[in-house]
Amino acid sequence: MNSLEGQFLVAMPDMGDERFAESVILLVGHGQEGAMGLVVNHELANLRFADVLDELDLGDPDAVIRLPDSIRQRAVMRGGPVEKGRGFVLHSSDYHSGNTYPVTSGVSLTATVDVLKAMAFGPAPRSSLFALGCCGWSAGQLENEIGNNGWLTAPFSRELVFETPVQDRYEAALASLHITRATLSPDAGHA
Numbered sequence: 001m002n003s004l005e006g007q008f009l010v011a012m013p014d015m016g017d018e019r020f021a022e023s024v025i026l027l028v029g030h031g032q033e034g035a036m037g038l039v040v041n042h043e044l045a046n047l048r049f050a051d052v053l054d055e056l057d058l059g060d061p062d063a064v065i066r067l068p069d070s071i072r073q074r075a076v077m078r079g080g081p082v083e084k085g086r087g088f089v090l091h092s093s094d095y096h097s098g099n100t101y102p103v104t105s106g107v108s109l110t111a112t113v114d115v116l117k118a119m120a121f122g123p124a125p126r127s128s129l130f131a132l133g134c135c136g137w138s139a140g141q142l143e144n145e146i147g148n149n150g151w152l153t154a155p156f157s158r159e160l161v162f163e164t165p166v167q168d169r170y171e172a173a174l175a176s177l178h179i180t181r182a183t184l185s186p187d188a189g190h191a
Helices: 049-055 061-066 113-121 141-147 158-162 166-176
Strands: 008-011 024-031 034-039 043-048 075-078 082-092 100-104 107-110 128-138 151-154
Touching (some): 008 166, 024 166, 034 075, 043 049, 049 075, 049 113, 082 113, 113 128, 128 158, 151 166
Parallel strands (some): 075 128
Antiparallel strands (some): 008 151, 034 128, 043 075, 082 107
């Protein structure tokens, strides 16, 4: 199978693992040794970006309090069940540190605190999404799950990650494949 890095995985309706029900995952890495991705459409309900800044002591508490609500109240995404305490930031490629990994055209991944500081206090990437945890597959595991009708693959869309409201991302990913929930069948054929 060719690398799916930079593409979306869209969970099928009969996804056996409830942690991934109705998930849209951006694959940030995919090769012979396995795959890694971030769920981009499930928020952590009781956690906001300011909570993470406070927890990591990433700024003077008074400065954090003075941040605009648009920054303080940013959603924190549930990136996946692996390394749930580790943060990952998908962002526009206008931000770069020594630890930035290019994912696809115009989008990179950084998993160090410097990007969190930049998001809060500047200079911030033009677009960003912060997630705790990630998804991981061992060699051949993802290919097997796709072959067993667990996932659809969809082309990357910058708008879906950074502009589409979180609650609409699953439907938007399906729409990019010209299907809807109503037309999506849990049954698959194999030729």
